[in-house]
Amino acid sequence: MKDLGETRSCQRANHLLLTPDTFVRAPLPGMKKATAIVHAAPRLGARFTQYSAELEKDGVLGDTALQRVIYVLEGELGVLGGDLKAGEYVYIPSGKEHIAVALRSSRVLVIEKPYLELAGTTHSEFFHANVHRIIAQPLMGDSNVRVQSLIPDSPHFDFALNLMTFDPGASLPMVEIHVMEHGLLMLAGGGIYRLGDCWHPVKEGDFIWMAPYCPQWFCAVGKTPAQYLIYKDWNRYAD
Numbered sequence: 001m002k003d004l005g006e007t008r009s010c011q012r013a014n015h016l017l018l019t020p021d022t023f024v025r026a027p028l029p030g031m032k033k034a035t036a037i038v039h040a041a042p043r044l045g046a047r048f049t050q051y052s053a054e055l056e057k058d059g060v061l062g063d064t065a066l067q068r069v070i071y072v073l074e075g076e077l078g079v080l081g082g083d084l085k086a087g088e089y090v091y092i093p094s095g096k097e098h099i100a101v102a103l104r105s106s107r108v109l110v111i112e113k114p115y116l117e118l119a120g121t122t123h124s125e126f127f128h129a130n131v132h133r134i135i136a137q138p139l140m141g142d143s144n145v146r147v148q149s150l151i152p153d154s155p156h157f158d159f160a161l162n163l164m165t166f167d168p169g170a171s172l173p174m175v176e177i178h179v180m181e182h183g184l185l186m187l188a189g190g191g192i193y194r195l196g197d198c199w200h201p202v203k204e205g206d207f208i209w210m211a212p213y214c215p216q217w218f219c220a221v222g223k224t225p226a227q228y229l230i231y232k233d234w235n236r237y238a239d
Contacts, residue, residue, distance in 0.1 A: 008201065014214040015195040016044060018207040025054070030062020034102070036110075039207040040183050046209060048113035048159070050183040050231065055102035063099070066112040067124075068092045069151075069161060071229065073187075075106025082128055089150065090128040109185060109229065116158040116236045124156040131163055144170035160234040165227045166191065166220035175217045180232040182210040189226030193218050212238065 009022040018039055025035040033056040040046040052073070053061055061070070070079060071089040079090050079100045092098055094115045100108075115123060129150065136146035148163040166189070175194065190203035194217040195210060201221075202208070210216055220226035 008206075010198065010200065012196055012198065014211040015198075015216075016040070016207075016209040017193075017195070017200050017202070020205045028053075028062055031060065033057075033059035034061065039185070040209040044209060045211060046181060046183070047233065048111060048181075048183065048231065050109070050111050050185075050207075050209075052185075053108050053110055055106045055108070057102055057104050059102040059106070061100040061108075061110070063097060064112055065095055067094045067115045069109075069111045070100060071109040071111075071150075073107045073109055075108075076103040077101065077106055077108060078103050079128070080126065084128065087131045088128065089131070090126070091124065091151065092126055093123050096126060111159075111161070111183065111231055113159065118155055118158070118236065121155050124152075124154070134163075136163075136165065139164075140173050142170070142173065145172070155235045158234065158236050160232050162230050162232075163187075163227065164230060165225055166218070167225055168220055168222055171219035172217050175215050177213055177215050179212050179238045180234065181212050182208070182216070183231040184208040184210070185229050187227045187229055189220060189224050190222055191218055191220040191226045 007022055008019045010017045023037045028036045034053055036051045036053050038051040041049045069091050072084045072086050077084045080098050134148040136148050139145040139147050144167040146165045150161040151157050186204050186206040188204050193200045193202045
């Protein structure tokens with residue numbers, strides 16, 4: 001129905017749903033043989049930037065002075081002497097010079113934000129990890145909804161990044177309304193997401209930004225599990 005201007009993408013004051021049919025690709029500074037799909041950025045009202053990058057073999061991500069997470073969705077990436085395959089990721093602290101090069105055609109998710117200092121803590125150090133080695137925990141005792149925490153639960157980190165998996169028919173146990181904002185990328189399956197006063201069908205490839213205090217709830221629909229990667233600000237006072 002694209003010829004009639006139809007899409008599931010939707011922007012409201014407190015949320016944004018971006019579907020792949022509306023993605024626009026453009027290079028960011030420092031990129032070589034690569035393009036970015038910017039999902040959320042300060043221009044939207046977000047306090048972080050989240051984008052997908054598509055790299056040809058030998059493609060390069062630009063450097064940044066901000067703290068950064070790079071999560072490999074497809075392909076293989078070389079970062080700071082290590083090779084990352086799908087499901088592997090790195091955390092790079094603010095100011096650490098680095099180069100990220102695609103060892104083959106790749107697709108990665110990137111999250112960047114200014115680091116918020118906290119008295120009594122030091123900046124976090126670089127680390128890399130594999131999501132397949134992180135034990136999933138039931139959400140509030142419900143084994144049909146499982147959470148994998150990708151970032152250590154420590155005041156040294158000012159954000160959290162979780163992988164959420166929902167069995168068919170499983171849902172969040174409540175409509176959440178809170179001070180944190182979110183960036184969410186659907187990795188598999190689909191379902192219904194309540195955002196504010198809207199109920200949106202969502203599926204693999206969709207991106208959602210949720211503003212602070214946006215009412216939110218999700219239920220997995222279909223015959224296969226739904227899975228998404230979700231960012232939120234954490235361990236800091238909100239001003």
